[in-house]
Amino acid sequence: MESKGHVDKATVCTSFKNERAIGTLVRFRGKEHGKMGNRVGIVGAGQTHHRSKIPQCNGQELIGIAVRRALESADLTMKDIDAVVIGNMDHFESINYVDMWSVLGFGGYMKPVLKVTTGGTTGSAVGHAAFYHVASGLFDVVLAIGWEQNSESDTTAAIVTHCEPLIERDFYGGAIGGLAAQYSMYMDKYGATEEDAAHVSVRDRGNAARYNPYAHLRAEITVEDVMKSPYISYPLRLLHMCPRSDGACAVLFAREEKATKITPKPAWILGLGSSHRSTYLGDEMGLAGLHSLEIASKQAYEMAGIREPFKQIDVAEMYLPAASAGVSWMEAMGFCEEGGGPAFIRSGVTNMGGDLPINPSGGVIATNCIGATGLIRIGEAALQIMGKAEERQVPDAKIAVATGFGGCFWSDVMIISSLRQLD
Amino acid sequence: MEGVAIIGVGQTRYLRVNPNSHDEMAFEVTNKALEDAGLTIEDIDNSVTCTNDFWDGRTISCMTVTDATGSSRVPTTNVEGDGTYGVLMGLMRILSGHHNTTLVVAQSKGSISIPGLITNAIFDPLCERMLGLDAVSSAALQARSYMAKYGITEEQCAKVSVKNHKNAKNNPYAQLPLDITVEEVLRSRMLADPIKLLDASPVSDGACAVILARESVAKTKCEKPVWIRGVGHCSDTYHLGDRDLSDVGALASAAKRAYRMAGIKNPREEIHLAEIYDAFSYMELMWMEGLGFCERGGGGSLVDSGFSEMGGPLPVNPSGGVLSAHPVLVAGLARIAEAVLQLRGEAGDRQVEGAKVALAHGIEGACGQGHCVYVLQK
Numbered sequence: 001m002e003s004k005g006h007v008d009k010a011t012v013c014t015s016f017k018n019e020r021a022i023g024t025l026v027r028f029r030g031k032e033h034g035k036m037g038n039r040v041g042i043v044g045a046g047q048t049h050h051r052s053k054i055p056q057c058n059g060q061e062l063i064g065i066a067v068r069r070a071l072e073s074a075d076l077t078m079k080d081i082d083a084v085v086i087g088n089m090d091h092f093e094s095i096n097y098v099d100m101w102s103v104l105g106f107g108g109y110m111k112p113v114l115k116v117t118t119g120g121t122t123g124s125a126v127g128h129a130a131f132y133h134v135a136s137g138l139f140d141v142v143l144a145i146g147w148e149q150n151s152e153s154d155t156t157a158a159i160v161t162h163c164e165p166l167i168e169r170d171f172y173g174g175a176i177g178g179l180a181a182q183y184s185m186y187m188d189k190y191g192a193t194e195e196d197a198a199h200v201s202v203r204d205r206g207n208a209a210r211y212n213p214y215a216h217l218r219a220e221i222t223v224e225d226v227m228k229s230p231y232i233s234y235p236l237r238l239l240h241m242c243p244r245s246d247g248a249c250a251v252l253f254a255r256e257e258k259a260t261k262i263t264p265k266p267a268w269i270l271g272l273g274s275s276h277r278s279t280y281l282g283d284e285m286g287l288a289g290l291h292s293l294e295i296a297s298k299q300a301y302e303m304a305g306i307r308e309p310f311k312q313i314d315v316a317e318m319y320l321p322a323a324s325a326g327v328s329w330m331e332a333m334g335f336c337e338e339g340g341g342p343a344f345i346r347s348g349v350t351n352m353g354g355d356l357p358i359n360p361s362g363g364v365i366a367t368n369c370i371g372a373t374g375l376i377r378i379g380e381a382a383l384q385i386m387g388k389a390e391e392r393q394v395p396d397a398k399i400a401v402a403t404g405f406g407g408c409f410w411s412d413v414m415i416i417s418s419l420r421q422l423d
Numbered sequence: 424m425e426g427v428a429i430i431g432v433g434q435t436r437y438l439r440v441n442p443n444s445h446d447e448m449a450f451e452v453t454n455k456a457l458e459d460a461g462l463t464i465e466d467i468d469n470s471v472t473c474t475n476d477f478w479d480g481r482t483i484s485c486m487t488v489t490d491a492t493g494s495s496r497v498p499t500t501n502v503e504g505d506g507t508y509g510v511l512m513g514l515m516r517i518l519s520g521h522h523n524t525t526l527v528v529a530q531s532k533g534s535i536s537i538p539g540l541i542t543n544a545i546f547d548p549l550c551e552r553m554l555g556l557d558a559v560s561s562a563a564l565q566a567r568s569y570m571a572k573y574g575i576t577e578e579q580c581a582k583v584s585v586k587n588h589k590n591a592k593n594n595p596y597a598q599l600p601l602d603i604t605v606e607e608v609l610r611s612r613m614l615a616d617p618i619k620l621l622d623a624s625p626v627s628d629g630a631c632a633v634i635l636a637r638e639s640v641a642k643t644k645c646e647k648p649v650w651i652r653g654v655g656h657c658s659d660t661y662h663l664g665d666r667d668l669s670d671v672g673a674l675a676s677a678a679k680r681a682y683r684m685a686g687i688k689n690p691r692e693e694i695h696l697a698e699i700y701d702a703f704s705y706m707e708l709m710w711m712e713g714l715g716f717c718e719r720g721g722g723g724s725l726v727d728s729g730f731s732e733m734g735g736p737l738p739v740n741p742s743g744g745v746l747s748a749h750p751v752l753v754a755g756l757a758r759i760a761e762a763v764l765q766l767r768g769e770a771g772d773r774q775v776e777g778a779k780v781a782l783a784h785g786i787e788g789a790c791g792q793g794h795c796v797y798v799l800q801k
Binding site for chain 1: 474475476477480481482483484485486487489490494495496498499500501502503504508511512514515516517518519520521541542544545547548654655656657658659660661662672673676677680787788789792793
């Protein structure tokens with residue numbers, strides 16, 4: 001059986017709109033990496049100004065703001081959109097069939113719409129699904145939307161119901177418990193400390209405060225502030241954790257020929273990886289790092305042709321739900337040696353101006369509108385590549401990585417670049 | 424469109440109560456589909472699950488079936504919607520060139536849900552929910568609107584129910600094989616005027632799995648691949664009051680995309696059987712119009728003429744349709760599985776002779792706000 005490898009566009013059929021081309025029949029030729037059915041570029045992104053509560057908007061209106069901003073950024077209208085992918089987590093707002101309800105928010109009357117939901121990875125899964133819409137040849141320009149209005153919800157109560165009802169639900173401590181246990185193991189194994197994680201809080205919250213007008217929490221904090229904040233679940237303190245936010249994000253994906261017409265510098269998607277490997281929380285608890293992230297990044301690096309991630313990647317937007325993850329997941333990405341997280345973070349290489357800035361946007365511990373969070377990482381990474389990240393721009397960023405985390409310690413990874421392919 | 428085939432299908436028997444859990448049912452159909460395709464789980468290189476947090480009573484409900492579907496070992500995603508949308512996601516992953524063989528699984532347990540509350544949550548929380556709208560009452564509004572506009576009668580709707588429950592007698596997977604008369608349908612308990620008990624689909628438990636493969640795999644691994652020749656999906660607007668409920672524009676648009684892709688110009692002549700999402704009896708009449716089997720408003724006379732019966736020119740729902748088993752999310756995937764069995768000539772007593780082209784259809788939201796249409800070919 002042939003596997004992932006070199007493909008070429010053999011046949012083109014007819015388009016829905018202009019009777020030209022809908023499908024690309026992809027035939028496999030070999031085992032080279034980095035070639036796709038249709039090359040896909042990101043051509044625009046938009047987001048709300050995220051807040052703990054945006055009382056003047058309902059969910060449809062939040063979506064409307066993000067979509068309008070994304071369309072304006074690419075100088076497109078809804079008429080140019082061939083299909084829509086949307087995602088959120090149902091139990092936060094208690095709207096069933098959001099794909100149908102949200103049609104009012106994004107102007108999707110008579111459009112093809114599909115919903116993807118995978119928990120915390122929803123946003124990244126929506127981005128991946130939009131990629132497949134375009135790469136398949138079925139659609140030319142696709143709108144991806146992630147959103148959440150956490151002010152409508154009792155977030156932890158809703159999250160707790162993701163646990164297996166008989167075995168795990170009674171004692172599960174929300175999203176924090178598993179992350180706390182994981183970092184405890186990492187601390188035990190490698191001698192990492194709460195202060196190491198505090199450095200990640202200071203970095204991300206500082207970036208949000210200084211550079212990102214869309215971020216939710218925009219106040220500078222110090223290591224002392226973090227260490228004085230109360231424990232939520234040992235060893236994680238309040239300022240180690242992400243907030244819950246209201247907000248939406250929209251990202252536009254386009255087929256190569258369209259993308260280059262829409263914008264002079266599309267952000268090309270070179271690699272994808274995804275690992276949803278666990279069903280029970282205990283499945284991941286034997287490990288101090290994040291095994292799914294290791295698997296997903298390997299897949300994405302292989303597809304993109306990245307051999308030395310730390311050297312080659314210019315900027316990372318990572319779904320770090322707690323500052324501790326910013327220490328203990330670095331080796332899963334191949335950024336440092338096993339157990340090298342604390343030294344890596346303290347060296348400052350991941351700060352703005354360092355060799356590999358992580359989360360110029362301020363990341364998830366500054367903003368967490370859950371169903372949007374993974375898609376914001378993709379949108380922010382694309383803005384960096386397109387040179388449109390304004391004050392948070394990493395100069396001359398050519399290769400970016402965006403990750404998603406959620407579900408039951410699951411990971412999604414996307415590699416985005418100004419280059420159509422790597423050597 | 425060329426290049427992607429369905430090479431394996433598996434279904435549970437659909438029951439009012441299946442004692443197995445979601446993951447046990449998913450495991451059962453995953454293995455049945457693998458066996459049907461002559462594959463092992465090692466041959467599956469990616470998967471798509473279909474779940475809904477409301478119906479499943481669990482946040483991140485796809486976690487329930489990661490192990491049972493083998494999704495923990497491969498790149499996977501979860502479509503929150505009808506199984507037809509899940510197959511679309513799987514199809515796109517193969518067409519992208521990055522995957523070869525996709526497993527699509529859906530499972531549902533209506534027996535542990537409260538359908539009235541769950542479908543009430545489809546509606547706007549501020550203006551519409553307290554009116555008591557749910558799947559049945561909103562469908563009643565649509566049925567009345569459709570009947571009033573085109574003079575469709577309750578008898579014509581009842582005929583659909585009689586036909587489909589009778590067809591279900593030939594389907595070993597169906598939940599409600601019934602010998603009933605139009606009289607009995609008309610006299611059955613009123614749920615929401617004009618929808619009576621026997622006009623409505625049942626509450627069901629069940630699961631279905633489908634395996635998709637690219638051409639090169641399908642041709643080497645499968646003796647009877649069934650090709651996906653066309654697909655289209657489309658959504659109408661949201662508020663019932665903003666829609667012309669008697670109209671089927673979104674379905675017509677989805678069908679047009681699918682037909683254009685498949686090169687079908689005259690669906691009535693070129694399609695040999697259709698498996699469509701008849702959650703209520705009137706829906707089958709409306710959907711036949713949207714699919715272009717007749718003019719708008721012609722669904723009633725079409726069923727009167729025997730057009731859609733077994734032995735008729737275009738049998739609709741030889742399996743008994745959704746009226747005979749309605750596991751939500753699974754039901755559209757089951758339509759595809761049934762169409763595949765027909766095209767392989769393996770549909771047993773419900774076989775439509777000489778079937779070469781089949782249509783399968785799923786819906787999403789209230790009153791068919793969203794539609795997904797497939798053209799499948801032998």
